[in-house]
Amino acid sequence: MAFDFALTLLVLTVLFGLVWGLDRAFLYRARKRRAEETGKDYRDPWPVDWSRSLFPVVLLVLVLRSFVAEPFRIPSPSMYPTLKVGDFILVNKFSYGLRLPVFHTKILKVGEPKRGDIVVFRPPWSPDQDWIKRVVGLPGDKVVVRGEQVFVNGKRVETQPIGPYAGDVSDKYDRMIMSKQGMVLDENLDGVHHHIIETPLAHFAPNVPNGDNPVTVPQNCYFVMGDNRDDSDDSRYHGCVPEKDLVGKAFFIWLSLHSMNRIGTVLH
Structure with missing residues (x-):
């Protein structure tokens, strides 16, 4: 435990x-x-x-x-390039309502997640761990992941190429894929611009759930994905995240072991 x-x-x-x-x-x-x-x-x-x-x-x-706020450490590259391993972030604990400590019972409703929010949560499939992803689908949305493209309510989420991503990539089974180049893109989720990474990993990991059938996000649940799209364990695998499991909204990098220049970064 x-x-x-x-x-x-x-x-x-x-x-x-x-x-x-x-x-x-x-x-x-x-x-x-x-x-x-x-x-x-x-x-x-x-x-x-x-x-x-x-x-x-x-x-x-x-x-x-x-x-008010709680510190967390980023343990994996699933939110790269927005968040990197070794980043320490602050999470706003009242963005989505005040909850009792330990019991997590909501005592005051303040706001709701929006598309593009970076959220920390404790999912039902891993209740002892804090996960961090980006909200893509809201309750009632129909989400389709088709190849490298994401559609919400029949409309493709806009992306614009920024430049190549030449880093080495690996899937969850630690198979290294060398000399393969991915792409950094600017994604626009309801006006929230952020960078995502698409790598050739999807071509080597056919078990990544994709398809033409839309997933309807249940009430009081959210469809989340990592910014490192082809190296993220998220709603494509486990389904949507219940609202009751949300911890808060990530908003600030207060320390980074990766680079001093990242300290003070406001997240969006």
């Missing part, structure tokens, strides 16, 4: 709060009175002192991570 930092923060917040609160309610006055009667300098016991000092800190971190 993966380490759950949110659960750890919640447990520590409750623990420190209880120790400090119960001490102040039932033990503090009597203990201080005894110290005054004996003429000794008063000091809280170390568990109480630690709890009093750490409670506001962990509470603040819990609130910020749960309701």
Whole structure:
């Protein structure tokens, strides 16, 4: 089972709060009175002192991570070139509504994902991991992936070639394809321009789901794809992502091990 930092923060917040609160309610006055009667300098016991000092800190971190922004690290190249391995990003936790930490129950609806949004989610097929992809289809949309072309509601998503992509590519089975050149394209999803990569990988990996039959996105679900189109495990394999599994909207690169120039990049 993966380490759950949110659960750890919640447990520590409750623990420190209880120790400090119960001490102040039932033990503090009597203990201080005894110290005054004996003429000794008063000091809280170390568990109480630690709890009093750490409670506001962990509470603040819990609130910020749960309701404002949470940091994530990019572990794979599926969103290349927008996001690269070693990028550290911030995710807006209130873009799509406020949720209780750990339980993920929505307590306040704020907004909904739009086409082109970069979203972090915990999918039902991998609930212990955070995934990141781009929203292509909204609830009720009909999505078709035909070769390298994406159609939404019968209209082809506009792309314009930018230049060649000469990097080595590999599929999920680690078969290296050398000396094959792909293409970097500018894609326009409802006015959200971003770069995607198409590589020859699709010709070597016929199991990538494509076809002429449209997929109708169910209500409260979203069709997502990686910007590295031929090296992304996404809705073409697993189906749509339920709204309840969304974590938030990625919006900022605050650190990058790939290049210092990427720090401060606003994502779109």
